[in-house]
Amino acid sequence: MPDTALAAATTASNTSLRSFLHGLPGVDEVGARARAADLSTRSIKTSAKAQAIDLAIRMVDLTTLEGADTPGKVRALAGKAVHPDPADPSAPRVAAVCVYSDLVAVAVEALAGSGVGVASVATAFPSGRAPLEAKLVDTRRAVADGASEIDMVIDRGAFLAGDYLKVHEEIVAVKEACGSAHLKVILETGELATYDNVRRASWLAMRAGADFIKTSTGKVSPAATLPVTLVMLEAVRDFRAETGRQIGVKPAGGIRTTKDAIKNLVLVNEVAGEDWLDPEWFRLGASSLLNDLLMQRTKLTTGVYPGPDYYTLD
Template sequence: MQQTATAEAPASNRALRDFLHGLPGVDEVGVAKRAAALATRSIKTTAKAAAIDLAIRMVDLTTLEGADTPGKVRALAAKARRPDPADPTAPPAAAVCVYSDLVAVAVQALRGSGVGVASVATAFPAGRAPLEAKLADTRRAVADGAAEIDMVIDRGAFLAGDYLKVDEEIRAVKEACGPAHLKVILETGELATLDNVRRASWLAIRAGADFIKTSTGKVSPAATPQTVLVMLQAVREHRDRTGALVGVKPAGGIRTTKDAIRNLVMVNEVAGPEWLDPALFRIGASSLLNDLLMQRTRLGTGTYPGPDYFTID
């Protein structure tokens, strides 16, 4: 992945506010119409098969529950490595995403597979913790082998207009990540407007995010087509301005193959074909992979397997 060009730290909250509120406003009606139009695009069978395999390779297979156990993480890792045990041609997932205390288990289970380990840190999902605790959580996950950190921004600070606090926290976590990539979760369902989604996207990008991510998956609405479209516009505009590439990760609510393919169409049309790569586009999901595998089997055999044919996550 090409790292984002981190902007110089803002001199003051006012300077950052002036930049963010100086961004062009979002035409919410226009965004909704474009997202709806892109959702009607259809693709042929051969292209659909390729799209399904690409979507599988983009999945961050995720378990983020209080009842998670080492055994559940190992089972998820086995599925990420070999999604369809009956078909070795099925590609592996991009990564397994777990809480920081289970990173070492996931790393051991995935060693040598090429599947990455991502960890949510920074007091996921609420983000309500002192910065020192967030940095300690990040450093532990990286030390245990996480290649990616998914941090959540302080939405309270953002909505109160304290953009400098959010900027400083992202920069501090980015530094704590060391060699690991940083995905910054905006929790778009709590940002209220698409203008705020655009501002939060730019705030995260300028502070050093390698990816911007819609949601924790714990708040509804999550990865709506409109929010994903606005975020894709932001990374494209950043590339146009700086030449640097930043990834996008929708998470929450993408459960079917149709949903995944609609997102891939949007990526191609809004950001561009460069983003049709797991290095720049991920889908955070737990149940999506099963539907992708069922559709893949149907295309290959003509038979649609039942929902219990694959392991239930």
């Protein structure tokens, strides 16, 4: 449900929402970039690196969002999600498999009893440009088919035009349609133009009931940059301090290597804190990342670095 403090004070009109969102502290863009760059240089020793790799694997939302997706591809991805490295049963499973809504039932059947969640992009992914009624039908279908998580996209056009109330009301409506499924709200930060807008969109989504805020669809560049993720981590940290409610963060798009993943984990620890270092509160949306994590894991455990064709392609 939307935060009650906002309901009376800031959702009556666009004017009151604008007053609240534009009253948030501005982002020091130079400072955000500098801090993200500094944290990205932190080194991690071998034992800690092994733990970080396993944690990153457990945080992966293994994703396929292509027009050519088939039930067979989804089943293969589900198998990989449960047993990422068939030669090493100690490799942890991923957090979830993310697919289009019409393939949710296939993923749910393939993952039954595995503990791996099923996430579905809905609400006219990736553009977010569709009537609310269509977005709600898409969401309800995915939930009815067994999705445990819904990744919705906001209407960036409405947000950039200052129609904050429309964005807020759509998130509230989709959250209600989710029922018990968690709602991840995709901001598509590459289209928001400024870090101030990223902070405002983060707070708007959280106040409207998001369980997670997510950087990107992966279809727009730039996607999950470290400075943007830093701004969003600051937002969830400050939101919990104000409301007592913890919200997750999911960077997605462009995270391809183990180095990328570990940089994100360092960012989480230093900006939001250890409470977010858990798949319940931090996810990595990716398709190719898992293979690199597995290659690095094998190198640490065996001393041999396998080639990229050692694992199945995602």
